[in-house]
Amino acid sequence: MASRPVLLVTGGSQGIGAATARLAAARGYAVGLSFLSARDKAQALVDEITAAGGTAIAVQADTASEASIVALFAAVDEALGRVSAVVNNAGVTGPVATLDRVTGTILDDVMGPNVRGAFLVVREAARRMATDLGGHGGAIVNVSSRASDLGGGGEWVHYAASKGAVDTLTLGAARELAPRGIRVNAVNPGLIDTDLHAKAGMPDRVHRLSAGVPQGRPGTADEVAKVILWLLSDEASYVNGALVPVSGGR
Template structure:
C-alpha cells in the first residue's frame, strides 16, 4: 500500500523540496497550493520524475472550508499516512511598533489558525493508518525565529512559530496513545523566496554567513529532516523539534 502524504504550501521553497523528497521514496503526495497553479504543476511533475505520484490541491489553509476540501481530496486517494504542515507567510521587516493589525491578523490567521485547522483534520484521520499497522506522522514547520524573536524584523512571525512549538508538544501527547507521531522542524536561514518577500533579499547571505557553518541552508536540507520524521525510521521520535539552522 502506498504511503500518502499531504504537504501544505507544497508548490515552492521547503514545501516543494519536501514533496520531491517524498516522491524520491516512491510516496504519493498531495501538493497544496493557494494561487500559483503553474508552480504546483511543476512540483507535481518533479515528484513524478523522482519516482512518486502527485496531485495538485488548491486551498487557503486559513479558510476552514478549503482545508476540509483539501483533506477530502486526499481521502479519495486512500488512507493518509503523513501531513506536513508547512504553509506559512511573513511580511515586510519592521519593528512591532510599526505593524498594523491587518498585517498581524493575516500572519496569525495563516501561520497559527491555518496550522491548527490542518492539524485538527490530520488528528482525525491519521490514527486509522496507525491502527492498520502503517507509519503515521505529522510534521509541522516551526522556525528558529520562535526562539530568537526576530526583533525589528518580524516578531509577529516569530510569535506565530512559537505557537507551532506549543502545538507540537501538546498534540504529540494527545496522539501518541493512538500511535501517531507529531514533530516539528525549525529551519534557520534557508535559501528560499521568503527573504525577498519581506523586502530584504540580502538577508540570506548577510545572516547565513554568520552561522557556525558559514552559509545559509538549502530547502533540500530541511526536506531531508522532514522526510526522516515522516518515515518509519523515526518510529520512536515524537514531541521533538529538530533545528536545521547551521548551528545558529
C-alpha cells in the first residue's frame, strides 16, 4: 500500500468520479473516494477495485462543509497515506431554472459544494503536497464544465457561474502552487452520458442536444476519466493551468 501513489476523488461513487477512481486503481493508485449519500454505490466500487487487486476506501463527506472536507483528508491520510493527487469532482447542478426563478437558497446549495467546497479541497491538498510545507508535490485536477463558457442560459446559469469560478480557481491555484511543486489543471466536460441529467429532471437532454456536438454524440465518463488520468500523470508534467475541454468540439 505504501508504495502506491495516493489519489483522492471527491464525489467518487458514480459518474465521472467513479470512472476516474476505477481507472486510477487499475493504473496503480491507492484510491480514496468520497460520497455524500450513495453509500451502496461507493462500497460496491471499493469492492470491485479490491477484488481486482487494487486498494480503495470510501469516506462519507459533505463538500459543502469545511469540517467534513478536513475530516475526509484526515481519513485518507490515516488509511492510505498522504495524497499525491486529487480529483476535485464533487458538485451539484441545482434545479433547472431560468435566471429569474433562481432563489438565494438555490445559489447557496450550488455555490456551497461547487465553489466553496472546491476551493477548500484545493487548500487541503496544498497543505499536504506543497514542497515548502514538507510535501513532495503532486497534481490536482478540478472537474469543471463547458457550461462555464457556454453560460447555461435557460437551464443552469447558476451552475455555469459556479463552474466559471472553478476555472478561475484553477488558473490562480496553478500559478500560485507551481513553484511549490503542485500542478493544477481542469477538465471541462461537455455533454457526457451520465445520470446527472436525469437527476435534474431531463433524462433526454444529452441525446436531445447531441445534434449540436460536432462529433455527433455524447461523451462517456470513461473518456473524461482518461483525460483526468493523463493530466495527473508525468506525461503531462509541463501542463499547468490548462482548462481542457472534453466535449466533442461543442
